[in-house]
Amino acid sequence: MFHEERARIARIMREITGAEEVEDGGIHADLATSAAFALAKIERRSPMEIARELGERIAKHPDIGDMRIEVKGPYVNFHFGDSYAEKVLSRAIRERFVEGERKEERLVVEHTSANPNGPLHVGHIRNSIIGDSLARTFRCMGYRAETQYYVNDIGRQIAIVVFGLGKTGIARMDGEKGDHFIARVYIAANRLLEQSEETVEEIDRLMQQVERGDPATVAVFRRAVEDCLAGINETLKALNVIHNRFIWESDFVRNGDVERVIARVKRLPQCHEDGTLYLDLSAEGIEKPYVLKRSDGTTVYAARDLAYHIWKGHNFDRMIDVLGADHKLIGTQLIATLVLLGEVPPVILHFEFVSLPEGSMSTRAGKFVSADDLVREVTEKAFGEVTKRRPDLPEDERWRIARSVAIGAIRYDIVKVSPEKSTVFDWREALDFERQSGPYVQYAHARACSILAKAGEFTPAYELTNEFEVALMKQIGKLPFVMEQVMHELRPHLLAAYARELADLFNTFYRYVPVLKSEGPTRASRLTLVLATRNALREALEALGIDALSSM
RNA sequence: GGGCCUGUGGCUUAGCCUGGACAUAGCGCCGGGCUUCUAACCCGGAUGUCGGGGGUUCAAAUCCCCCCAGGCCCGCCA
Numbered sequence: 001m002f003h004e005e006r007a008r009i010a011r012i013m014r015e016i017t018g019a020e021e022v023e024d025g026g027i028h029a030d031l032a033t034s035a036a037f038a039l040a041k042i043e044r045r046s047p048m049e050i051a052r053e054l055g056e057r058i059a060k061h062p063d064i065g066d067m068r069i070e071v072k073g074p075y076v077n078f079h080f081g082d083s084y085a086e087k088v089l090s091r092a093i094r095e096r097f098v099e100g101e102r103k104e105e106r107l108v109v110e111h112t113s114a115n116p117n118g119p120l121h122v123g124h125i126r127n128s129i130i131g132d133s134l135a136r137t138f139r140c141m142g143y144r145a146e147t148q149y150y151v152n153d154i155g156r157q158i159a160i161v162v163f164g165l166g167k168t169g170i171a172r173m174d175g176e177k178g179d180h181f182i183a184r185v186y187i188a189a190n191r192l193l194e195q196s197e198e199t200v201e202e203i204d205r206l207m208q209q210v211e212r213g214d215p216a217t218v219a220v221f222r223r224a225v226e227d228c229l230a231g232i233n234e235t236l237k238a239l240n241v242i243h244n245r246f247i248w249e250s251d252f253v254r255n256g257d258v259e260r261v262i263a264r265v266k267r268l269p270q271c272h273e274d275g276t277l278y279l280d281l282s283a284e285g286i287e288k289p290y291v292l293k294r295s296d297g298t299t300v301y302a303a304r305d306l307a308y309h310i311w312k313g314h315n316f317d318r319m320i321d322v323l324g325a326d327h328k329l330i331g332t333q334l335i336a337t338l339v340l341l342g343e344v345p346p347v348i349l350h351f352e353f354v355s356l357p358e359g360s361m362s363t364r365a366g367k368f369v370s371a372d373d374l375v376r377e378v379t380e381k382a383f384g385e386v387t388k389r390r391p392d393l394p395e396d397e398r399w400r401i402a403r404s405v406a407i408g409a410i411r412y413d414i415v416k417v418s419p420e421k422s423t424v425f426d427w428r429e430a431l432d433f434e435r436q437s438g439p440y441v442q443y444a445h446a447r448a449c450s451i452l453a454k455a456g457e458f459t460p461a462y463e464l465t466n467e468f469e470v471a472l473m474k475q476i477g478k479l480p481f482v483m484e485q486v487m488h489e490l491r492p493h494l495l496a497a498y499a500r501e502l503a504d505l506f507n508t509f510y511r512y513v514p515v516l517k518s519e520g521p522t523r524a525s526r527l528t529l530v531l532a533t534r535n536a537l538r539e540a541l542e543a544l545g546i547d548a549l550s551s552m
Numbered sequence: 553g554g555g556c557c558u559g560u561g562g563c564u565u566a567g568c569c570u571g572g573a574c575a576u577a578g579c580g581c582c583g584g585g586c587u588u589c590u591a592a593c594c595c596g597g598a599u600g601u602c603g604g605g606g607g608u609u610c611a612a613a614u615c616c617c618c619c620c621a622g623g624c625c626c627g628c629c630a
Contacts, residue, residue, distance in 0.1 A: 023570095023572080026573075026574095027573090027574085028573065032572095032573085034571095034572050034573085034611095037572070037610070037611075040610080041610080047610080072573080073573075074572085074573085074610095075572085075573065113630095115629095115630065152630065155629075156630080157629075157630070275628080287554085287555085287626085288625095288626065288627095291627085291628060293628080294628040295628060298628085300627095300628065300629080300630085301629075301630050302630090305630090324624085325556075325557065325623085325624050325625080326624060326625060326630085327625090327630080328555090328556060328557085328624080328625065329555080329556085329625055329626065330625095330630080332556095350556090350557085352557060352558075352623070352624070353623065353624060355623080360623085360624090385592065386592095389590080389591095389592070390590085416566095417564090417565075418566080420557060420558070421557085421558065422557075422558065422622085422623050422624075426564085429564070429579085432578090432579075433592050434578080434579080434592065434593095435577085435578055435579085435592090435593090436564090436565080436577065436578040436579080437578090437592080439592055440578095440592065440593090442592085443590080443592050443593075446590070446592095447589080447590065447593085450589070451589050454589065455589090489569085494566095497565095497566065497576085497577085500578090501576095501577085504577090507593060507594065508593095508594070508595090510589075510594085511593075511594045511595085512594085514588070514589070515589060516589045517588075517589075530589095551590085552590085552592075
């Protein structure tokens with residue numbers, strides 16, 4: 001595997017030069033080092049001369065095996081030896097390719113956690129897709145990763161919904177999803193809110209009642225949140241997004257955790273109570289006060305979030321939160337406070353906003369493209385494409401494929417962009433199933449499956465005879481390395497790029513290298529390569545939450 | 553006004569943290585390829601002041617400083 005070879009060179013470099021200087025060889029080699037430049041400065045000799053000596057010393061190292069060392073100017077290049085193909089392919093054709101031994105570390109990935117005041121829109125699902133892909137990658141690599149949706153069921157937004165349910169007279173339509181119904185109520189309630197100040201007081205009163213635990217109010221809140229959440233969950237399921245648990249914010253109020261953490265916070269010297277209860281974190285470099293209680297004694301989201309994270313910290317070894325860039329300030333405040341309390345802070349992955357061509361999205365203003373609309377449109381387009389290509393298939397089979405293709409297109413389209421980039425939602429791109437897309441990768445997988453289905457039994461062999469086969473095998477060998485990178489850097493888009501490159505290489509191989517028509521050990525080797533490719537594609541797609549179709 | 557993020561061919565985008573050998577790919581454009589394992593495919597071509605300016609370095613898309621443009625945040629919302 002690539003990561004093992006890389007680690008080996010790093011070790012050898014460390015022994016010889018004292019620094020683990022290894023880099024990707026790009027088009028020149030599998031791995032390379034430019035350590036000669038740094039040494040040239042210290043030793044005051046030419047980098048070429050040093051590279052030459054370095055190359056000789058590395059070549060003599062007992063651990064170098066059959067790796068070929070090549071000195072090119074100031075660079076020392078490493079080319080994997082003949083044994084590499086068998087190392088990679090014999091491993092990749094196993095039932096589970098990347099998964100190593102099971103890790104004991106317990107992870108919790110919190111993602112989506114959208115307020116239950118309407119359906120998920122194309123901004124929310126960026127959170128879901130990044131978070132779900134991350135959790136899946138951890139699981140692929142043998143970690144125990146639980147995903148949680150933190151349900152804000154007692155915030156101001158929900159109070160507005162409850163108020164609206166009583167005042168607007170809006171009723172749920174036949175067949176309407178709960179989340180879409182709640183959104184209509186929420187939007188209408190906000191209109192009323194803009195008109196009079198008394199309504200604001202009414203909402204404050206609702207929030208006080210629910211926090212006190214007034215049974216009637218609690219029941220109305222609960223019902224509204226459940227209706228909305230049922231709709232949201234349906235959307236998430238359609239997107240292959242899995243939440244292991246929904247954690248209700250109000251539980252931390254009811255079980256006393258919130259009061260307990262407030263009591264602890266009060267003992268901190270940074271805590272102040274004048275009107276509101278807040279922390280002055282300016283010594284931590286945060287100028288904005290971190291308010292935990294309103295002047296009417298009710299808690300704000302921050303207080304409940306603190307309790308939630310303390311609970312997570314006690315039940316998991318590592319916490320990862322996926323949050324929008326708008327949560328950066330509050331995220332820093334949360335982390336600083338947890339540290340002051342001697343608790344474990346989460347690692348927060350922030351992603352930048354998705355906007356519409358006409359401006360930013362807003363549930364309150366009713367300006368958004370819902371995930372449900374997106375899924376429906378893309379599925380219909382996909383159904384058309386499937387029908388065009390496979391008119392022979394029965395209709396339900398075509399719909400099944402279309403759904404998988406649509407989710408592949410949507411998830412890939414979103415996950416492929418680095419999280420720190422803000423994006424503008426574009427229907428044309430969302431509906432594109434061509435080269436840099438999920439369906440493109442799914443298609444490569446289906447082609448591999450098709451060959452294997454026609455091949456019958458074969459004994460694995462590892463004799464690669466041309467550049468197409470070698471390039472493909474090398475890309476397969478990188479999958480564990482890429483997944484490691486995704487876990488360390490919390491950047492699932494790297495996996496999307498990897499999968500696309502793997503599909504590229506396979507498609508080229510497919511075009512130039514006949515498999516079923518070849519014979520003897522060549523045929524066995526090519527089938528081994530196809531099987532390895534299928535496994536690598538399958539596991540990469542699995543980590544991206546995209547169905548690995550065997551036919552499309 | 554302050555903070556964080558972003559700025560790479562007409563459009564979208566990788567690389568930036570961890571500086572190195574001709575800057576990644578897609579769309580679009582031009583030209584080819586289905587009597588060969590699914591053409592949601594493949595091959596070739598044109599297109600780049602890596603926002604601008606300084607600096608550090610043997611070497612800068614990558615590090616530092618300044619400026620410009622866009623997004624987000626700066627609530628007793630979440």
